[in-house]
Amino acid sequence: MLLNTPRRYAELPSEVDSIHNYYEHLVLEEIARTSERSRQDMNFLADVACVALNRLPPRYIRHDVDMTFFMSPMELQEIQDKTKNAVAAAIDYVSRREAERMAAEQLEEKSLTEPATESDAEPASPH
Template sequence: MSINNNIRNYYEQLVAEEILARLPGSQDAGYLADIACVALNHLPPRYIRHEVDMAFYMSPDELHDIHQRVKQAVADAIEFIASHRRDDLE
């Protein structure tokens, strides 16, 4: 029995949405994935089975805090990847 298809990190979708909002257009998929990995590694894991699980248990203040943390993590990740990008990998 596999549980992998039944759980996910709540932050993954939020980080992906924030990256696409900040970097619209045709960015390299590897570059976007690098940003997502760095950002997610700076956020605490919040595993859920259903989106409604988070909405039910979070206050509006907690939800606002999560969105602010995602924005900061993505901004920091973009800066980090930009300053550490290797030209030979492109």
């Protein structure tokens, strides 16, 4: 994940390729589970994932099993709850922002296509 970019790190050992944020997979799974739209709209999925991940603390690991093996059931539940809450808030945020942007675009388009009314015109000069 972290280093899946073009190889600029030729001097690093290959073992570091497995470094990733533990929440990445959890967030993507939660989005797919809760949002039908995310299964068809990859831009929506990516936007929601970014917003959700930015709401969560980074937990960088090499192997998911390392993280889950050393956590108590309470800690695992807390991580699941944090993930669900972050994803729900992110879906709401992205959807709301899209609706606001679409409304603004429609308003702008409407103002460009409607003829000006007399009340919109400038008052006549007193001369």
